Amino acid sequence: MTPASTLAARFRARLRALGIAPDDALVVAVSGGADSVALLHLLRFAVDGPPERLVVAHFDHRMRVESAADAAWVRGLARAWGLRAVQGAAEQVPGGEAEARTARWRFLEATRVDAGARAVVTGHHRDDQVETVLHHLARGSGLRGRSGIRPWQGTRLRPLLDEPRAELRAWARAVGLGWRVDPTNALPLGPRNRIRNELLPLLEDIRPGAARAIARSAELAAADETALAEAERLLLEPLVRSREAGRVEVDLPRLRAFPEALSSRLLRRLSREVGGRLDRAGTRAALAFTLGGPGGAESRLPSGVVLRRSQESLEVEGPRLPERPADRSLRVTDPFVRGSAAVVVGGERWSVHWGAEVPDGGEVVQLAHDPGAPGFRVRGWREGDHLDGRPLSRLWSEAGVPLYRRLRRPVVEDAAGRLLWVPGSALSHTARDRGGPLYRIGITHVDES
Numbered sequence: 001m002t003p004a005s006t007l008a009a010r011f012r013a014r015l016r017a018l019g020i021a022p023d024d025a026l027v028v029a030v031s032g033g034a035d036s037v038a039l040l041h042l043l044r045f046a047v048d049g050p051p052e053r054l055v056v057a058h059f060d061h062r063m064r065v066e067s068a069a070d071a072a073w074v075r076g077l078a079r080a081w082g083l084r085a086v087q088g089a090a091e092q093v094p095g096g097e098a099e100a101r102t103a104r105w106r107f108l109e110a111t112r113v114d115a116g117a118r119a120v121v122t123g124h125h126r127d128d129q130v131e132t133v134l135h136h137l138a139r140g141s142g143l144r145g146r147s148g149i150r151p152w153q154g155t156r157l158r159p160l161l162d163e164p165r166a167e168l169r170a171w172a173r174a175v176g177l178g179w180r181v182d183p184t185n186a187l188p189l190g191p192r193n194r195i196r197n198e199l200l201p202l203l204e205d206i207r208p209g210a211a212r213a214i215a216r217s218a219e220l221a222a223a224d225e226t227a228l229a230e231a232e233r234l235l236l237e238p239l240v241r242s243r244e245a246g247r248v249e250v251d252l253p254r255l256r257a258f259p260e261a262l263s264s265r266l267l268r269r270l271s272r273e274v275g276g277r278l279d280r281a282g283t284r285a286a287l288a289f290t291l292g293g294p295g296g297a298e299s300r301l302p303s304g305v306v307l308r309r310s311q312e313s314l315e316v317e318g319p320r321l322p323e324r325p326a327d328r329s330l331r332v333t334d335p336f337v338r339g340s341a342a343v344v345v346g347g348e349r350w351s352v353h354w355g356a357e358v359p360d361g362g363e364v365v366q367l368a369h370d371p372g373a374p375g376f377r378v379r380g381w382r383e384g385d386h387l388d389g390r391p392l393s394r395l396w397s398e399a400g401v402p403l404y405r406r407l408r409r410p411v412v413e414d415a416a417g418r419l420l421w422v423p424g425s426a427l428s429h430t431a432r433d434r435g436g437p438l439y440r441i442g443i444t445h446v447d448e449s
Helices: 003-017 034-046 067-080 097-115 126-138 165-174 191-206 210-239 252-256 260-273 280-290 392-398
Strands: 026-029 054-060 084-089 119-121 240-244 247-251 297-300 306-309 313-317 330-332 339-345 348-355 363-368 376-380 410-413 419-422 438-445
Touching: 003 034, 003 165, 026 034, 026 097, 034 054, 034 165, 054 067, 054 097, 067 084, 084 097, 097 119, 097 392, 126 165, 126 191, 126 210, 191 210, 210 240, 210 247, 210 252, 210 260, 247 252, 247 260, 252 260, 252 280, 252 313, 260 280, 260 313, 280 297, 280 306, 330 339, 339 376, 348 376, 363 419, 392 419, 410 438
Parallel strands: 026 054, 026 119, 054 084
Antiparallel strands: 240 247, 247 313, 297 306, 306 313, 330 376, 339 348, 348 438, 363 438, 376 410, 410 419
16 A cells, blocks of 8 residues: 555544544634645545535634735635635734634634534644643643543544654645645744754654654553543542532532542542632642531632532532623514614623614614514524525624624514524625515614623
């Protein structure tokens, strides 16, 4: 077998091992770099599945002057390979790598939901794994950090983690692939770049095969972490006295009977369950409180997690989230009688005015009255909404509207449930061409509660 066919065979076997069928719908994150282009090529040409199962997703962080050209290049690549491309861009330039990553993953997950795809697939490879492990070690991470990147993480899939970067690049050149080059990757601009360009070559020089060994160590750590997580679950469940959203109560004497290292892990697990997170200092504080005196007491940790101790139980409560108003829709049967009302979508308030005249401010449109479906309704977006025959989710995806914003935006429909207007996005082609008299409707965003 040629090197190219060998890699393709390994890739297909890896997808099978990860539970991916050839016809599973997937969103492929493509930056334009060699790794993501190689991933896309393998999914498109080495797997016997329909091309329409793949959606090419590219996010422009707007952090480099060449980023628009990268987006155009990825768009052309998708078109050349017969694939649909969805592109998004940061609303403002991210303040750093973490902020950029958050914005990128928000876009990718929204694209996955819109496409009904099983996973977002990324081109992370073995060198990325090694860099991640070393970065976590330098920060003093525990076993979870030493596990590095997992092949599956929620809806994120990384099928190339066993492949080294050099082998992927050699294969890409052998099959004639082109790609975009990010010159900042070669600069000493941050910890990851320095680990990649300085530390890893030094480790390989000191001990050849170091990268492979570190990757193997991450696999062993991941296996241990998985086993410990299951052991935690089995130990913790008999201790639980009551459980509800954001709160869990456990048997305190039995929790205290465990070794401190195990009690610490169980406290971290309980905190995650209620929506909190304990760092090293928080874990020490939680353990000290748990092992403290016999009397009743309460402790609020810096992460927002609240611990309450009594003689027999420990109550763990998650951080209190700001209360948001309940969603409220609006139904108007006679849009020609002037009126106004408030609606709430995704916890955010909107002011709606209608009639022959509406106040200035916000967005205002004119809609045609349809006697067969009189009036209008203002509500939140739902999966399956269509505007002029096109899925609203697709229109929003093409416009780069992230999922969290869609969940907070109102839509306007007629009495038959046909979308007429999506403020800030689109107006139906038939909304003003239905033969009836026109009425005005205005919608203003009041706040972001």
